[in-house]
Amino acid sequence: MNVPKLRFKEFTDEWKIIKLDELYEFKNGINADRTVYGKGVPLISVTDIINNNFITYNKIRGKIDINNNILINNSVEYGDILFQRSSETFVEIGTSNIYLDNKMVTFGGFVIRGKKKNNEIPLFINYELKSPNSRKKIIIKGAGAQHYNIGQEDLKQVSISIPSTAEQTKIAKFLSLLDKKIELQTKKIKNLKLYKKGLLEKQFKENYQEISLKNILNERKEYSEKGLEYPHVTLSKDGIYDKGERYNRDFLVKSNSKEYKITKLNDLCYNPANLKFGVICLNEYGSAIFSPIYITFEINKIANPLYIKYYTSRNNFINAVRKYEQGTVYERMSVSPEDFLKFSIKLPKLATQNKIVKRITNFDKKIDLEEKKLIKLQELKKGLMQSMFV
Secondary structure, X not given: OOOOOOOOOOOOOOOEEEEHHHHEEEEEXXXXXXXXXXXXXXXXXXXXXXXXXXXXXXXXXXXXXXXXXXXXXXXEOOOOEEEEOEEOOHHHOOOEEEEOOOOOEEEEOOEEEEEEOOOOOHHHHHHHHHOHHHHHHHHOOOEOOOXXXXXXXXXXXXXXXXXXXXXXXXHHHHHHHHHHHHXXXXXXXXXXXXXXXXXXXXXXXXXXXXXXXXXXXXXXOOEEEOXXXXXXXXXXXXXXXXXXXXXXXXXXXXXXXXXXXXXXXXOEEEOOOOHHHOOXXXXXXXXXXXXXXXXXXEEOOOOOHHHHHHHHOOHHHHHHHHXXXXXXXXXXXXXXXXXXXXXXXXXXXHHHHHHHHHHHHHHHHHHHHHHHHHHHHHHHHHHHHHHOOO
């Protein structure tokens, strides 16, 4: 029988298979001169499709100045479905979302609208089209080289399975409640991180003695070939982690004896060209090797490494030290280690540093706990999306 693995026990009927062509009338969006954008009627774009569980009038970012006839011919109304026409990645082909508002809006040229011509439950269809099985059916319709595209005719041929209206309603309500939990948990984490940001600034505004970084940090200039005693890692704003294939550039190296820079536990590391993007962190990974373009500092014993981590990862610090940036092209502008060490920071006695670190790490533990709760909710939804749809 054409039924899902997991369903509410009061429903036993088989789900019917139906093509999207029977449910929606498809149309491409508006392409207009750039002078008409920025005011007027709300204009649904790819960003709105990707960044929302569902779309409402107040969530739409863009606007376009069009007359009433054009609006009516390109209207988006309650229950209409929107698809992403073109994407840079395979997994985003034909990403969809539903419009759930009574105010008429319109849609842009990189979007395909499905005008509702059925009595199915819109929110259920929204979840159905985001389920793994439906996504597979849509993705295989995409084509392209640098960009992946999908058209109206492709979407018309996609088949989905739908149950009775009563079962649609119950599934939609259940999943929307779970989405609300995820939304509230995400907001809770965001607020905690904002509070932490304020806490950090408050701690480092105290009238502590200022000390030059050259008296706290010593650049480590030790090297090793790949494949010896050290694992190969990469550097990001989130920390140090194992080198993945995505970032592997070893094929560009002509010599087999390339030397990589050694970094050790509790070193402060940064990427000179990407400091402006926040790529500075404490090595909490351990001894490893990474690209020689990265800088790694040993931290003097007068400083708690975690104090240095919290101090230097703040936007205020990064923006201040960027005054030493050199270079003519923005992407290549960098802060040399010599200039980095010219900067001074507020450094209290070690005992005070330890108290500050304890206060902040305790708060980090709270954030980490809430993030784990969020991951569990997201994993629960992922499992349900796989099991509750055919």
